[in-house]
Amino acid sequence: MKFEDDSQNLRARLRVIQILAFLMLAVLGVRLYMLQVVKGSYYAERAENQRIRLLPIPAPRGAILDHTGKKILVDSLSIYNVILSREDMKGKKFNDLLEPLSAGLQLEPDYLRTRFQEIESQPAFESIRIKENATTSDIAWVEAHALEFPELRVERQPQRRYPENGTLAHVLGYVGEISPKQLEQPKYKDKGYKPGDIIGQEGIEAVYDDFLRGRDGYRKVVVNSRGHIQDEIETVQPQAGQDLITSIDLDLQLAAEDQLRNSPSKRGVIIVMNPNNGEILALASAPSYDPNLFTQRISSKEGRAEYAALLRDPSTPLYNRAIQGRYPPGSTWKIPMSIAGLQQGAITTDRSTMTCGGGITIGNKFTRCMGNHGTPPLDYAITKSCDGYYYRLALKMGIDGLIEMVKEFELDKPTGVDLPHELFSWTPAYWKPKLEARGEQWKDIRTVYSSIGQDTVAITPLASLRAISSIAVGGKLFVPHLAREFKQVAAIGEPDSNGYHPPRPAHGFDRPNPKILPIEPEHHDLVIKGMWGVVNNGGTAARIKMANFEIAGKTGTAQVVELGKDTGDNKDHAWFVSFAPAYKPEIAVLALIENVGFGGTHAAPAVRAIYDVYYRNTRHEEPPGTLIAKKQ
Incomplete structure (x- = not known):
């Protein structure tokens, strides 16, 4: 009986063992099935990715050229950068790298911390540039410590170069590494930008980034467990960005910047434009800055100190005065006022006289004119810049007439x-609704002040030149622009290959049609006659007269503070806006010199210097006239 019990116990134990063995085999089978069948491709790909790397080959940006397509304004150089691959860190912490990289590559710890924070928020396979323009010592250090820091590598990459340094800074702008905030914006996120990518940050570098930016290539390589390259499988070459031919005439640009640099205040704007199509030939804003700071020095301690100094500078060199500065235009405002007065019937070509009276009394306040011009016709009022004439013209037009003029131009x-x-500019069209919303009534005295470009009028220099240029050509209001043509870039690779980049075709600037202003020929001729007289018939800019190349223009002396306090940085702004030849314009030029006084004394001679260069280059002879343009 006992024997039978032992036999039964043994059989029971064997069954338990069999069941356990079966369960273990079942578990192993399921696990193997999951590994080899269900997730087989995943783990195979993961193993392959640990062995194969795609190393990007950054594409150079397109060059930016002058109007001839021959002078380089911006190009790219090839430099060496130190790259950190997060994928190859093998469990290391960023803090472990702080001290050795700071010492070995001469990098500030705070700078490295910032770089590490930027990449920590990105996918684990991303790489980031930690030192630009690496020296031979930097490269030697990376190579000597390859076993210790396999996550570091040296790559050859393009770096933007601005050969003219501070010249054209406000036009060209600069490039820089995309910021974490920009990476969150749809316009960058949707295009697949990643940390470390270089994009246009300011100027036409930013506006035309999609065209200037190239398409990266890559090297497909085999690496060992330490991340060292063992073999190269494939190379896909990058496709460079498209070269951009601009409308910039470098000779005119250099002359403009020279005039501003040597002006008494060293602050202001000069713009040169073709009034027949809106092309900007020169645009200078002073003071300026060197855009190479942002591509070559910004990652260094000295470069960041230089940038901080620019931000603190009270003269605001980063500020593009041509399109961001709002200034009272002074008497240059009288030119669109004249056209509007004729269009609206406040005056006619036959009866354009208006009393000067040495000024006007509104309520108990007398607002003076700088002279007593009797009862001048419109052209004489323009030539002599009679304020009294425009006080009365504005009252006759009314504030609604002034607002209509603003909208027309x-x-x-x-x-x-x-x-x-x-x-945008500030004008009565902007301020009148705001005043009324506060319960204030628009008063005639504001209309009077606005008639001579003061009080509620503060316009950008480019808006002013655009309006005057439209009058010069009989009513064509063009959109100002800098781009002329994007050059063709050839395809990279074969259409059916992985790394194929299709060709990028050449195309011109897509210029919108100008707005046509209803300027009658007789109105145009009368206003131009007055502007011609400013320079050629004893007007406020007679000193810049050029024989056989007649300039039509208008001076402006814009009051910054009340009379008696206009000294130093509170002195009047000097304006001169013009075009030439007067009756068949080829070129329009504006100068605004901040806080220097009379427009005829400071701004007009600066403009004459531009005309001298233009005449010399287009007529191939020395410019005519009695004035030899000189530095102020």
């Missing part, structure tokens, strides 16, 4: 120039 909106951050 689109002075209530940005010009649409192909530069970022353009501001």
Whole structure:
């Protein structure tokens, strides 16, 4: 009986063992099935990815060229950068790298911490540039410590170069590494941008980034467990960005910047434009800055100190005065006022006289004119810049007439120039509704002040030149622009290959049709006659007269503070806006010199210097006239 019990116990134990063995085999089978069948491709791909790397080959940006397509304004150089691959860190912490990289590559710890924070928020396979323009010592250090820091590598990459340094800074702008905030914006996120990518940050570098930016290539390589390259499987070459031919005439640009640099205040704007199509030939804003700071020095301690100094500078060199500066235009405002007065019937070509009276009394306040011009016709009032004439013309037009003029010349909106951050001008069209919303009534004295470009009028220099240029050509209001043509880029690779980049075709600037202003020929001729007289018939800019190349223009002396306090940085702004030849314009030029006094004394001679260069280059002889343009 006992024997039978032992036999039964043994059989029971064997069954338990069999069941356990079966369960273990079942578990192993399921696990193997999951590994090899269900997730087989996943683990195979993961193993392959641990062995194969795609190393990007950054594409150079397209060059930016002058109007001839021959002078380089911006190009790219090839430099060496130190790259950190997060994928190859093998469990290391960023803090472990702080001290050795700081010492070995001469990098500030705070800078490295910032770089590490930027990449920590990105996918684990991303790489980031930790040192630009690596020296031979930097490269030697990385190579000597390859076993210790396999996550570091040296790559050859393009770096943007601005050969003219501070010249054209506000036009060209600069490039820089995309910021974490930008990476969150749809316009960058949707295009697949990643940390470390270089994009246009300001100027036409930013506006035309999609065209200037190239398409990266890559090297497909085999690496060992330490991340060292063992073999190269494939190379896909990058496709460079498209070269951009601009409308910039470098000779005119250099002359403009030279005039501003040598002006008494060293602050202001000079713009040169073709009034027949809106092309900007020169645009100078002073003071300026060197855009190479942002591509070559910003990652260094000295570079960041230089940038901080620019931000603190009270003269605001980063500020593009041509499109972001709002200034009272002074008497240059009288030119669109004259056209509007004729259009609206406040005056006619036959009966354009208006009393000067040495000024006007509104209520108990007398607002003076700088002279007593009797009862001048319109052309004489322009030539002599008679304020009294325009006080009365504005009252006859009324504030609604002034607002109609503003809208006609689109002075209530940005010009649409192909530069970022353009501001619209402040005019009665902007301020009148705001005053009324506060329960204030628009008064005649404001209309009087507005008639001579003061009080509620503060316009951008580019908006002013655009309006005057439209009058010069009989009523064509063009959109100012800098781009002329994008050059073709050939395809990279074969159409059916993985790394194929299709060709990028050449194309010109897509210029919108100009707005046509209803300027009658007789109105145009009368106003031009007055502007011609400013320079050629004893007007306020007679000193810049050029024989056989007649300039039509208008001076402006814009009051910054009340009379008696206009000294130093509170002195009047000097304006001169013009075009030439007067009756068949080829070129329009504006100068605004901040806080220097009379427009005829400071701004007009600066403009004459531009005309001298233009005449010399187009007529191939020395410019005519009695004035030899000189530095102020």
